[in-house]
Structures are given as structure tokens and as C-alpha cells.
Amino acid sequence: MEVTRASFVMVAMFSLIFSVFFPAAMAQSAPPAPAPTSDGTAIDQGIAYVLMLVALVLTYIIH
Known part of the structure; x- marks a missing residue:
């Protein structure tokens, strides 16, 4: 009992x-998330590429 x-x-x-x-060492918080x-x-450039591809396909179909 004494040992315990x-x-x-x-x-x-x-x-x-x-x-x-x-x-x-007892309570460390996580570093903040990086900014986006x-x-x-x-996104704008991707939309522009899709619209240009649609225009190319339509031009090919029309001719």
C-alpha cells in the first residue's frame, strides 16, 4: 500500500x-490554415477556354 x-x-x-x-507542451494549438x-x-480562364472550344466546334459544324 505504501508503494502505491x-x-x-x-x-x-x-x-x-x-x-x-x-x-x-501540455496544450499546443494547431497553426492557422493558409489563406486561399x-x-x-x-475560374475565369477555364470558362474562357470552354467558350472558345464551343465556338470552334460550332464554327467547324457550320462550315
Whole structure:
């Protein structure tokens, strides 16, 4: 019984000392997410490519 009480006291003291001297190790937050890199120009360019392809196909069909 004495060994259990002594080990409990040692664990309690160790955790107290660890939490006082290393508080950042106990609770670390994740870094913030990076900002989005798309500003809409890629979407506009994709739509332009599709419209040009449609115009090319229509021109080929008409002639």
C-alpha cells in the first residue's frame, strides 16, 4: 500500500512540475490554415477556354 501511495505522490509531483515549467507542451494549438490562393482568375480562364472550344466546334459544324 505504501508503494502505491508513494508512486501516486511522485506522479502528482512530476505532473505539477512538468505543467509549471513546460506549459506549452501540455496544450499546443494547431497553426492557422493558409489563406486561399485562388482569386477567381483561374475560374475565369477555364470558362474562357470552354467558350472558345464551343465556338470552334460550332464554327467547324457550320462550315
